[in-house]
Amino acid sequence: MVLHLDCTVREGSRTRQLAQAYLKDKQQVTHLDLIDLDIKPLTREMLDKRTYLLEHGMLQDPMFDMARQFASADEIVISAPFWDGSFPSVLKVYIENIYVIGIVSDYTPEGAPYGLCKADKLTYITTAGGKYIPDFSYDYIRTVFENNFGIKESRLIKAEMLDIEGFDCEAILSETISRMQN
Numbered sequence: 001m002v003l004h005l006d007c008t009v010r011e012g013s014r015t016r017q018l019a020q021a022y023l024k025d026k027q028q029v030t031h032l033d034l035i036d037l038d039i040k041p042l043t044r045e046m047l048d049k050r051t052y053l054l055e056h057g058m059l060q061d062p063m064f065d066m067a068r069q070f071a072s073a074d075e076i077v078i079s080a081p082f083w084d085g086s087f088p089s090v091l092k093v094y095i096e097n098i099y100v101i102g103i104v105s106d107y108t109p110e111g112a113p114y115g116l117c118k119a120d121k122l123t124y125i126t127t128a129g130g131k132y133i134p135d136f137s138y139d140y141i142r143t144v145f146e147n148n149f150g151i152k153e154s155r156l157i158k159a160e161m162l163d164i165e166g167f168d169c170e171a172i173l174s175e176t177i178s179r180m181q182n
């Protein structure tokens with residue numbers, strides 16, 4: 001199963017357009033529209049509940065459904081526009097919710113994290129109004145997904161300069177789509 005984490009928000013989103021082109025020939029795609037999921041940042045009550053469940057080995061609790069879905073996916077595809085030098089905050093909220101020790105990640109006795117996820121590939125799709133800077137978006141996601149979740153390989157698909165006068169947005173998007181298919 002390909003798990004598509006859609007973090008796009010705008011009607012007619014260009015990032016979503018690229019993701020649709022990337023996913024069009026894939027079998028068994030599960031789309032999660034993160035904004036519509038109504039997920040919440042971890043509160044004290046949620047953390048207390050999570051700690052209790054983990055201390056009692058209750059990994060099958062519905063609280064961990066999303067984490068188990070994430071851990072069992074064969075490929076993860078993220079579509080996230082470049083916002084404020086990063087990605088929409090709902091993606092961080094999603095990560096807080098699925099980052100469950102014992103399901104997606106664990107630690108060696110020396111304290112080093114290692115992954116428990118099945119996926120061997122992460123594809124991160126983004127578009128930017130100006131120049132795309134990966135430091136606090138793709139680079140952060142790749143680091144966590146590879147080092148902590150165990151995903152072996154990551155790929156960035158980006159289209160940039162889409163809001164800058166003089167740049168042909170449609171041409172940049174078409175070029176990105178042809179490049180991603182090679």
Ligand SMILES: Cc1cc2nc3c(=O)[nH]c(=O)nc-3n(C[C@H](O)[C@H](O)[C@H](O)COP(=O)(O)O)c2cc1C
Pocket residue numbers: 008009010012013014015016081082083084085086127128129130131132162163
């Ligand atoms: C809330 C918000 C924040 C943005 N921040 C940046 C930014 O930091 N750098 C940039 O180059 N473009 C920024 N943009 C422009 C978007 O990256 C650009 O329009 C992108 O293509 C939007 O993707 P979408 O069409 O999928 O919504 C921002 C746009 C919005 C709505």
